[in-house]
Amino acid sequence: MPRYTAPTKDMQFILHDVLNVVDQPIPGYDELEADFTSAVLEEAGKLTSEVLAPLNVVGDTEGCSLENGVVRTPTGFKAAFEQVKEGGWPGLDMPEQYGGQNMPYVIGTAVGEMFSSSNMAFTMYQGLTHGAASAILAHGSEAQKDTYLPKMVACDWTGTMNLTEPHCGTDLGLMRTKAEPQDDGSYKITGQKIFISAGEHDMSDNIIHLVLAKISGAPEGIKGVSLFIVPKFMVNDDGSLGERNAVAVGKIEEKMGIHGNSTCVMNYDGAAGFLLGEEHKGMRAMFTMMNEARLGVGMQGMSQAEVAYQNALDYAKDRLQGRDVTGTKNPDGPADPLIVHPDIRRSLMDQKSFAEGARAFILWGSTLIDAAHRGKDEDADGLVSLLTPVIKGFLTDQGFDMTIKAQQVYGGHGYIEEWGMSQFARDARIAMIYEGANGVQALDLVGRKLAQDGGKHVMAFFDLVKSFIKENAGQDADFDAQFLDPLKAASKDLQAAGMYFMQNGMKNPNNALAGSHDFMHMFGHVCLGLMWARMGKAAKLALESGASDVAFLESKLHTGRYYMARQLPATALHLSRIQTGADTVMALEAANF
Numbered sequence: 112m113p114r115y116t117a118p119t120k121d122m123q124f125i126l127h128d129v130l131n132v133v134d135q136p137i138p139g140y141d142e143l144e145a146d147f148t149s150a151v152l153e154e155a156g157k158l159t160s161e162v163l164a165p166l167n168v169v170g171d172t173e174g175c176s177l178e179n180g181v182v183r184t185p186t187g188f189k190a191a192f193e194q195v196k197e198g199g200w201p202g203l204d205m206p207e208q209y210g211g212q213n214m215p216y217v218i219g220t221a222v223g224e225m226f227s228s229s230n231m232a233f234t235m236y237q238g239l240t241h242g243a244a245s246a247i248l249a250h251g252s253e254a255q256k257d258t259y260l261p262k263m264v265a266c267d268w269t270g271t272m273n274l275t276e277p278h279c280g281t282d283l284g285l286m287r288t289k290a291e292p293q294d295d296g297s298y299k300i301t302g303q304k305i306f307i308s309a310g311e312h313d314m315s316d317n318i319i320h321l322v323l324a325k326i327s328g329a330p331e332g333i334k335g336v337s338l339f340i341v342p343k344f345m346v347n348d349d350g351s352l353g354e355r356n357a358v359a360v361g362k363i364e365e366k367m368g369i370h371g372n373s374t375c376v377m378n379y380d381g382a383a384g385f386l387l388g389e390e391h392k393g394m395r396a397m398f399t400m401m402n403e404a405r406l407g408v409g410m411q412g413m414s415q416a417e418v419a420y421q422n423a424l425d426y427a428k429d430r431l432q433g434r435d436v437t438g439t440k441n442p443d444g445p446a447d448p449l450i451v452h453p454d455i456r457r458s459l460m461d462q463k464s465f466a467e468g469a470r471a472f473i474l475w476g477s478t479l480i481d482a483a484h485r486g487k488d489e490d491a492d493g494l495v496s497l498l499t500p501v502i503k504g505f506l507t508d509q510g511f512d513m514t515i516k517a518q519q520v521y522g523g524h525g526y527i528e529e530w531g532m533s534q535f536a537r538d539a540r541i542a543m544i545y546e547g548a549n550g551v552q553a554l555d556l557v558g559r560k561l562a563q564d565g566g567k568h569v570m571a572f573f574d575l576v577k578s579f580i581k582e583n584a585g586q587d588a589d590f591d592a593q594f595l596d597p598l599k600a601a602s603k604d605l606q607a608a609g610m611y612f613m614q615n616g617m618k619n620p621n622n623a624l625a626g627s628h629d630f631m632h633m634f635g636h637v638c639l640g641l642m643w644a645r646m647g648k649a650a651k652l653a654l655e656s657g658a659s660d661v662a663f664l665e666s667k668l669h670t671g672r673y674y675m676a677r678q679l680p681a682t683a684l685h686l687s688r689i690q691t692g693a694d695t696v697m698a699l700e701a702a703n704f
Contacts (some may be wrong), residue, residue, distance in 0.1 A: 113422045113531035115164040116157025117225045118470070120663065123149060125471050128649040129642075130478055132217065137478070138485045139215050148218065155222045158198065159229035162191050168231040170371020171534045175312070181309040182373040188233060192314045195266070200226075203262040205244065209260035215485065217477040223407065227414035231538045232371030236269055236309045241335060242404050243270025243321050247340070250388035250396040258603075259319055259344055268317040272404070273304040273377060281551050288324040290339060290384060300324050300341055300384040303361070303376065306545070310375030311360040312541060317352060318343040320377070322384060323393050338393035339384035356380040368537030387663065401546060402499055406547045409502035412444045412510025413469040415470040415539035417534060419517035420462040427455050427520050449520065457677075458520060460512045463675035467667075468639035469506050470647055476502055488656065493568040497560045498638070502613060504552035505635025507542040507608075514539045553627035556634065557612060558620075569609065576602045576641055583648060594644045597675040601637045604682035608633060608689045615692060618647050626689035633685040640679045643671040 123145065126132050132143045166187045173185040204219035205211025217272040219241075226234040244263040247255055262268040280284035282344065288302025300322055305312075311318065320341040329335030345353035361376035388396035431446040438448045449455045476498055483492035518525035518532040525532045534687050561569050580595050581604075608630050616623030658664060 112165070113167060113418070113535075114425070115160050115167075115229045115418050116421060117152070117159055117228075118417065119149070119152040120660075121158050121467060121470060122152055122221050122224075122474070124649070124663075124667070125474050125646070126217070126221070126504060128132050128430060128653060129645050130217075130475060132215075132478065133480075135478065135567050136486065137215070137481050140481070143215065143218070143356050143538075148221075151218060152221060152225075154198075155200070155225050158194065158200075159225040162194055162231060163226065164229040165189055166233060168531060168534065170230065170232045171368075171466050171538075172370075174370035175363055175373040177360065178309075180311075180359055181313060182360060182363060182375070184312050184314055184373065188371065189314050191233065192236065192266070195237065201240060201266040205241070205260075206248070209244075209248075209256070210264045215477075217474055217481055218501060220406075220410065220473060220477040224410055224417070224473070227407075227411050228413070228418040229414065231411055232369040233585065235369065235372045236312065236314060237266055237638050238407055239272065239309050239404075240270040240343070241266075242401075242407070243272060243319060245403055246338075246396055247270075247319075247387065248319060249338075250259045250270075255340065255387065257387070257587075258350070259340065259342075262317070262350075263319060267315060268319055269309060269312070269315040270319045271307055271310055271321065272398065272401070273307055273310075273320050273322040274671060275306045276303060277305055281547065286323060286325060288379065290324040290326045290337060290663075291381075292326065293383075296385075298324075298326070298339060298386065299313045299381040300339055300358075300379045301381050304379070306364065306456060307375045307377045308369075308372055308545075310373060310377045310424050312373050316344075317346070320358065321397070322379065322385065323397060324384070326390060333394055335391055336393040337390050338387045338396040340387050341379065341382050341384040345383065357627065359597065367540060368534065369541055385605075402496075404546045405499050405503040405552075406480070407471070408542050409469075409504075409506040410473050411542045412464060412507030413473060415467070415535045415542070416510040416517075417466045417533040418512035418561050419514040419539075420459070420466055420537075422532065423517035423520040424450075424459060426524075427459060430521075433609050455520060455704060458516045460670065461678070462516055464643070465509055465639070466645070468642050468674055469510070471642035473502060473506070475642065483661045488569060490568075493564060494571055495574065497556075497563065497568040500547075500552035500556040500560060501634045501638060503546065504549040504556070504631045505638075507539070508549055509634070509635070511539040511543055549631075550628065553631040555622060556631050557623050557627040561609065561612070565615045573602065573606060574638070578639065579644065583644075584620075585661055587651070590647065593672050594647045594675055597642050597679045598637075598640045601640050601682040604686045605630075605631065605633050605637050609685050611690055619693060619696055621693035625693035629685040629688045631691075633682045636679055636682050640675060643674045647671040 126148055127145050132140050164207045164343055170185040176183045186341055202211035204214045204216050207213045212662050240263055244260055247259055265272055276286050290298040290300055292298055322339045322341045325335050326337050357380045359378050360377045365373040427450040428448055430447050430449045433445055435447045435451040440451050446681050476495055479491045479495040483487040514536040518536055521532055524530045580599055584591055584595055612623040650664040
């Protein structure tokens with residue numbers, strides 16, 4: 112059975128040596144002392160490795176079942192959910208007013224990675240609840256917050272997001288779900304939603320659905336969409352549960368992965384719903400949930416790469432196969448371990464350098480969210496808005512690729528279910544699709560985010576990279592050559608791609624959109640390059656100051672050098688593709704495909 116060990120040491124290094132969280136001028140960060148964050152992360156690590164990870168394969172093999180309108184979750188899930196609730200983990204970064212612990216989002220993100228690596232399908236139940244609660248917190252009335260948030264923060268009640276319909280996915284303006292106003296101020300919601308994760312299950316007393324629908328007479332298209340709170344059970348004035356609402360699960364989807372999560376078709380047959388936020392402003396309210404979810408999905412891509420890597424590394428060290436071409440390394444055995452072979456090392460280094468770079472990227476992005484929400488920093492808000500499609504799209508594309516690389520280390524055994532590598536690949540695959548497919552993320556990045564606020568935020572990103580290089584150049588020739596020079600070259604490639612879009616995208620928008628996928632990946636590589644340069648600097652300074660964990664720090668430098676030398680140059684290939692424009696992409700007539 113696969114195993115999982117929480118990478119708490121690496122998280123501590125990023126939080127304290129790289130991001131210097133205690134010194135950041137963000138409310139609440141002064142309390143993030145190393146001893147405190149270590150205690151939180153170690154406790155989460157114990158729960159995830161000992162309780163949740165063993166249930167991962169159970170969820171995959173058993174899946175969920177629908178019995179008389181109730182979804183039964185896999186063996187052990189309900190008991191584990193109670194342990195998670197008792198530990199207060201669902202409300203880690205939620206307001207104390209509603210029962211949360213009010214920790215910064217960055218701590219919730221670090222803990223969330225462990226939960227997702229250990230059992231992605233299980234973690235989605237609380238993750239979706241967190242997103243729904245965040246939407247109510249941002250857009251709900253005081254009465255709505257008081258009614259729903261205490262129970263949702265505790266995960267006594269869970270939450271969902273209901274967007275997709277059978278005939279419309281990304282184009283939500285086509286939705287048909289209707290909301291009919293009632294005399295008491297409520298609405299009757301009628302329609303069908305599909306792909307609803309955690310839409311029905313047996314682990315909570317109530318499920319609070321957030322449902323997009325169109326009020327009768329609303330404007331056409333996306334401008335006519337509103338968001339509604341639709342509880343599974345009605346909530347009485349005293350907070351107790353009342354009668355069952357007219358919402359029911361139609362079926363559970365048979366999926367490629369995340370079998371332990373109940374992905375449902377939900378039928379609304381005149382269900383009572385309550386407007387969340389303003390009429391016809393549903394997408395604005397839902398995007399509070401979706402942006403958080405997209406960051407969480409990016410983290411899912413990285414988390415599956417991390418756990419797959421851990422197991423591939425174990426296998427590469429144990430499996431005897433062939434002899435080292437430079438000389439026998441295991442003279443007492445019939446063969447040397449796989450890890451001696453350069454191609455296996457290449458694969459493992461691809462995985463390791465991605466996972467550690469992506470972790471730093473996500474935690475840095477989380478500090479930007481904290482700066483925006485806790486510190487009311489509009490520049491941080493703009494920057495993380497720019498980076499959200501990169502975090503979601505690049506990290507899930509790459510995360511899936513890394514699970515495949517990890518599976519490949521096993522050879523034929525990687526294709527056999529009992530080894531567990533298939534599950535990591537199958538679970539990671541959905542992250543490239545849901546919360547906005549990655550092609551849509553790339554279009555959003557190039558079509559909307561680059562030009563947002565007059566290009567202010569992308570220019571701020573370039574200035575951030577340029578400033579880091581300028582501040583650290585000339586102090587160490589090796590560091591310049593190994594970290595700063597590759598970062599500078601990659602950043603120039605990214606700027607050249609942006610310039611190409613400006614010069615060619617106006618006269619033919621397809622010239623920009625045809626290169627959007629390459630641009631998203633180029634941007635992702637530059638972000639990880641920046642993270643590796645920052646981590647390389649931190650490791651170098653720690654070694655120079657006499658830090659005791661020499662092996663960890665030297666490994667960090669070796670891994671960073673690998674990424675800068677072997678992965679970051681991909682920006683040149685992406686730029687070359689972008690500069691070919693749309694002609695070859697669009698030349699073939701649709702009928703001739």
